[in-house]
Amino acid sequence: MDSTGDVFLSHSEPKILNLLADWFDKELFAHSLRVRDVAKEMAKHFKVDVEKASLAGLLHDFGRGIREADMLSEAKKLNIPVNYVEKINPCLLHAPLGGKLVVSRLGIKDVDTINAISRHTVGEPQMSDLDMVVYIADMIEPARSFSDLEKIRDFGHKRLLEVFELAYVCTLYHLLKWKKFIHPKSFEVWNWIQSSKIEE
Ligand SMILES: [Fe+2]
Ligand SMILES: [Fe+2]
Numbered sequence: 001m002d003s004t005g006d007v008f009l010s011h012s013e014p015k016i017l018n019l020l021a022d023w024f025d026k027e028l029f030a031h032s033l034r035v036r037d038v039a040k041e042m043a044k045h046f047k048v049d050v051e052k053a054s055l056a057g058l059l060h061d062f063g064r065g066i067r068e069a070d071m072l073s074e075a076k077k078l079n080i081p082v083n084y085v086e087k088i089n090p091c092l093l094h095a096p097l098g099g100k101l102v103v104s105r106l107g108i109k110d111v112d113t114i115n116a117i118s119r120h121t122v123g124e125p126q127m128s129d130l131d132m133v134v135y136i137a138d139m140i141e142p143a144r145s146f147s148d149l150e151k152i153r154d155f156g157h158k159r160l161l162e163v164f165e166l167a168y169v170c171t172l173y174h175l176l177k178w179k180k181f182i183h184p185k186s187f188e189v190w191n192w193i194q195s196s197k198i199e200e
Contacts, residue, residue, distance in 0.1 A: 013054075013055075013058075016055075016058065016059070016106065017058075019106065020032060020058070020059075020062075023062070023065040024061075024064070024065060028061060028064055030143075031061065031141065031143065032057070032058050032059070032060070032061055033058070034141040034142055034143060035057040035058070035060055035061075035134070035137045035138050035141050036054050036055075036057035036058040037057070037141075038057065038137040038140060038141050038142075039053040039054060039056065039057030039133050039134055039137035040053055040054045040057065042133045042136065042137055042155065043130075043133055045155065045156070046129060046133060046160045048129045048130050048133050049112070049130060052110060052112050052113050052116070052130055053116075053130060053133050053134065053137075055108070055110075055113050056112075056113045056116035056117055056120075056130065056134045057133075057134055057137050057138075059098065059102050059106070059108070059113075059117055060095075060098065060116070060117050060120045060134050060138055061094065061098065061120075061138075062098035062101055062102050062105075062106075062117065063093070063094035063095060063096070063097035063098030063099075063101060063117075064094045064098070065101070066094065066097055066101075068090055068091050069090075071090040071091065071093045071094065071097060072086075072087065072090045072093070074093075074097055075090075075093045075096070075097060078097065078100045080093065080096045080097065080100065083183075083184060085181045085182070085183045085184065086183075088181055089180075089181060092121055092122065092183065094121070095117065095118050095119065095120050095121040095122070096118045098117045098118065099114045099115070099117045099118030102114060102117060112128065112130050113130075115128065115130075115131060116128070116130045116131045116133075116134040117134070119131045119134075119135065120134050120135050120138055122183045122185050122186055122189065123135060123168065123185070123186070123189040124185065124189065125185075125188045125189055125191070125192035126192060127164065127189070127192070129160055132160055132161070132163075132164040133160070135164065135167060136152065136155070136163055136164060136167045139152065139167050139170065139171075140152050140153045140167075146170070148166070148170055149170075151166055152166045152167050152170070159200075161193065161196055161197065161200070164193065165193050165197075168189065168190065168193060171186075172186065172190065
């Protein structure tokens with residue numbers, strides 16, 4: 001079921017593209033295509049499953065098809081646990097919502113792909129290489145522009161964990177700079193990065 005050949009299951013990529021073109025607005029559809037392309041490029045470079053990276057990149061924002069005002073109630077319906085930071089900022093739920101919705105609406109069954117979609121905003125301790133690729137691709141896709149992005153885009157001579165750390169620093173820095181709430185799981189992800197570096 002989870003082998004590479006079964007990732008798309010009953011859906012070919014053109015069929016998924018048609019569904020997304022209906023489900024997303026133009027901007028989000030274009031962003032999803034760019035993230036797919038960067039995720040593919042990174043997957044080739046870091047020897048991650050390219051087909052899974054492509055699909056997870058394409059579908060990473062599937063949960064954004066739900067209106068932000070409906071995200072809390074939709075999460076409740078789908079038994080997604082919601083913490084106090086997500087109550088304040090329900091948009092964070094688009095990642096776990098997307099992970100659930102690609103299963104129920106698209107029939108995606110590949111656990112690695114579903115995890116990468118669910119983990120692309122806050123992350124998770126024990127991120128897989130695929131999870132990290134999708135997280136980073138979302139941050140560095142060509143339409144993004146903010147300082148320090150070039151350091152992350154220049155991933156050619158860096159280890160994947162090192163690139164992910166740079167990306168995560170950017171996220172945390174942004175939250176601190178703008179005095180935003182930090183998801184409690186972010187501390188676990190940060191400490192997982194540091195302990196993984198010691199083990200390497
Ligand atoms: Fe997202
Ligand atoms: Fe995104």
